[in-house]
Each structure stands twice: as structure tokens, then as C-alpha cells.
Amino acid sequence: MLTEENIEDLVVQCCAGDEDAVRELADAAASDPGRVAPHHARLIAAGVFGRGEVYRGADEATTGELVRLADAADGVALGELLDCVANAHPVDAERAFRRWQLAEDVGVHTRDAGWELTPSGTRRDLLLGPAFALLPVDAEDIEAPEGTAGGPDGPPVFGTPSGEHCPWCGMELHAALDLPPGSAAARALGLTGPDHVRVLCCPRCTDFDIILSAYDGSGGARWLEHNVRPSFNGPTLDGWDPYPTRLVLGPARPDGGSGSAWHDGGSALGGHPDWIQDPDRPDCPLCGRAMVFASMNGGADLWGGEGCLYVFVDLDCRTGAVLYQQS
Structure with missing residues (x-):
């Protein structure tokens, strides 16, 4: 510091x-x-x-x-x-x-x-609120059924397998953002409504293009037909594994400041995105408005490398977007 x-x-x-x-x-x-x-x-x-x-x-x-x-x-x-x-x-x-x-x-x-x-x-x-740290936890240390894992206040904010699979590569989709109503993470962002906000991403394909999903407000989420498969989506499935780490809610960051896309401990819920490349805020695929930034999940915390996953939502249309940047 x-x-x-x-x-x-x-x-x-x-x-x-x-x-x-x-x-x-x-x-x-x-x-x-x-x-x-x-x-x-x-x-x-x-x-x-x-x-x-x-x-x-x-x-x-x-x-x-x-x-x-x-x-x-x-x-x-x-x-x-x-x-x-x-x-x-x-x-x-x-x-x-x-x-x-x-x-x-x-x-x-x-x-x-x-x-x-x-x-x-x-x-x-276009922000949900001040930033809170997201703390990495080894996936093997997360126990108990979904909805109670990651502590008494709900599941990990990032990384829970969804049971749905990517239409492009077949890997299991994971929750890039998981905010049950009334959970500590939802309250941290000032979300007081009944919706369970859930955004999906693919551990492989999100590295190549933005991934769009929709949630039903009750914990379910699905891949959106608006996704457009990129011309290059990786040469092989070899070497691609599910995320080894989950992220759980940590303390508020000083003065509501943002996280860091570059350093260990930089993942954050809320605040401003720390872009590695140029700003790339997506529009909602349903209404066309700019989406609201929700969280950033750093590669340093997730897999011990570079890069960052940025998560956006439209709370009215119940849509989510996840995009990846690296240097």
C-alpha cells in the first residue's frame, strides 16, 4: 500500500x-x-x-x-x-x-x-455500489449444499458450478456472480428485492468472447441465444479445467475504492472496473442499454495468473454479461 x-x-x-x-x-x-x-x-x-x-x-x-x-x-x-x-x-x-x-x-x-x-x-x-473485497477460497474447501456454502450467508459470489453446459465447448458453466436475495453480498450492493441474481460464464469460452446469460430470479440461469461464437475459439479442450477457486465476500474496500485487475487480493464486488485494456462496457442484449458493472474477478486470485473477468448485469431485464481481458 x-x-x-x-x-x-x-x-x-x-x-x-x-x-x-x-x-x-x-x-x-x-x-x-x-x-x-x-x-x-x-x-x-x-x-x-x-x-x-x-x-x-x-x-x-x-x-x-x-x-x-x-x-x-x-x-x-x-x-x-x-x-x-x-x-x-x-x-x-x-x-x-x-x-x-x-x-x-x-x-x-x-x-x-x-x-x-x-x-x-x-x-x-452504471455501478452497483462501493467496492467490497472478494476473497479466494480453494474449491475443495467449499462444502455444504448450494445456497449455504461459503459461509452462513449464502454461496460463493463466484465459481459455483451451475449444472448447465456450454453449447460451444461442452464444459460446465459456472456462476460468475451469485447473489441470493437477503445474502450478505446482495445487501452489500444495496439489493433488497426478491430476485436471485445469477450470471453464468464458461471457464474456457469466456476467454475468447463475451458470454451473455439470463436469470429467472429464482436461482436459475441460462445461456442466451444472443451469444455469437467467435471465429477462433481455441484449438483444443486440452488444458482447460473448471475454476479451481471460489470467491467469497470480504470486507469493504477503503473509501469505496475499486479493486485491482493486476494483483493478488484485487477481486472486488461493486466499485469501478479496473480495466486491463480499453473500457469495454457491454449493452444489454434485450433492451440495448448500457449494463451495470457488478464485479471483477482477477486471474491472480482465481488461477494464479494474469487476466480478469468483468461481470455486468441489467437488473430490469435479468440479463448478465461476462468478458475477459488480459495484457
Whole structure:
């Protein structure tokens, strides 16, 4: 974990134009926004706008200055400043984007920051809530019948075999997200309704393309016919095994910050996605709206390697999507 001295050193390096330091400071702000916020004025004065996440948790004054600069910018500078504003103070950011929305399509900036404006101009959050750690547990240590495994409050959030099989490769599908009503994980995300939210993925085919599923609200889930088999789906089934690890709910992350797609212990329920590649938020296959981010399940926790599985849901349409990224 970075110390306050480390943060100060990164700020100095950012102000001197070090792009690697900007990326590292953005990661620090994503995981704990309050630690970077006191430095925002210095960063603005130095023109540090390359990563919008740096300004996550910004106050009204900081957001106002970012908006002022964006109003006077164009080209690449404008795009960077729009990313910064989208991550900043919610009320002021919404007000600015309502005004900008009249002139051009700026939705990509807000969606990457975890929200969007509807056609009527109201805010729609694309996040389920603050981040909680997801802790790895060896699959062999999970006992008791489904619905009670992983502790007294329900099954593992990730990794339970579903009994359904992938139409492309025949492997058993697993639950990429399992939130029974009333479970600790569901409550952590503020889900108080009666639906059992369940999203499926294939241990093999999810590595090659997005996997879409639908759930019935009672614990059942199925593969969606909207899935499109990729042109390359791996040369063979050899070497592909079921997930050896389950993920169970852990403590809240500091200041509601996000998990990490790169490090052990980085898997998270809620918060923002930590993208390895470019942001790739899917749309619901039924209604076409942007889906809501639910969890990220890191390869470092699941199989001791790189990569990350990102899980999205549409709670109204009862659909889910899982996509994979690696460096």
C-alpha cells in the first residue's frame, strides 16, 4: 500500500510530466480517492489530465475548475478534461454534461466513469455500489449444499458450478456472480428485492468472447441465444479445467475504492472496473442499454495468473454479461 510520502512523490513526478506516475496515481485514486483529492489543485495547475480517475472524489471547487478548462478546450485536451469532469463531483459533473450533451455526443466519457445521462437528462448509475473485497477460497474447501456454502450467508459470489453446459465447448458453466436475495453480498450492493441474481460464464469460452446469460430470479440461469461464437475459439479442450477457486465476500474496500485487475487480493464486488485494456462496457442484449458493472474477478486470485473477468448485469431485464481481458 502506498504511503502518504509515496503519494507526494507521485504527485511531484506527475507535475513534472511523468506519464507512468500519472497511471500509478490514477490507480491510487481509484482504490482510495480520498488520498489523492488533497493534491488536485497542484495537479490542475500542472495540467495533469491524462487519466480521469485521478480526479475521482473531487470537490465542487475542483470540479468547477475542470469544467471551466473543458469549456475552453478542444481536440485531445477536451477529451481528457471530459474524462476528468466525469469522474469528479457528481452534481456539478451532471450539470456540465447536461449542457455539453446538447452540443455533441459526450456519453462515452460518463459511461467510462460509471454513469450516464438518459435522453430526459436524468442520471443513471452504471455501478452497483462501493467496492467490497472478494476473497479466494480453494474449491475443495467449499462444502455444504448450494445456497449455504461459503459461509452462513449464502454461496460463493463466484465459481459455483451451475449444472448447465456450454453449447460451444461442452464444459460446465459456472456462476460468475451469485447473489441470493437477503445474502450478505446482495445487501452489500444495496439489493433488497426478491430476485436471485445469477450470471453464468464458461471457464474456457469466456476467454475468447463475451458470454451473455439470463436469470429467472429464482436461482436459475441460462445461456442466451444472443451469444455469437467467435471465429477462433481455441484449438483444443486440452488444458482447460473448471475454476479451481471460489470467491467469497470480504470486507469493504477503503473509501469505496475499486479493486485491482493486476494483483493478488484485487477481486472486488461493486466499485469501478479496473480495466486491463480499453473500457469495454457491454449493452444489454434485450433492451440495448448500457449494463451495470457488478464485479471483477482477477486471474491472480482465481488461477494464479494474469487476466480478469468483468461481470455486468441489467437488473430490469435479468440479463448478465461476462468478458475477459488480459495484457
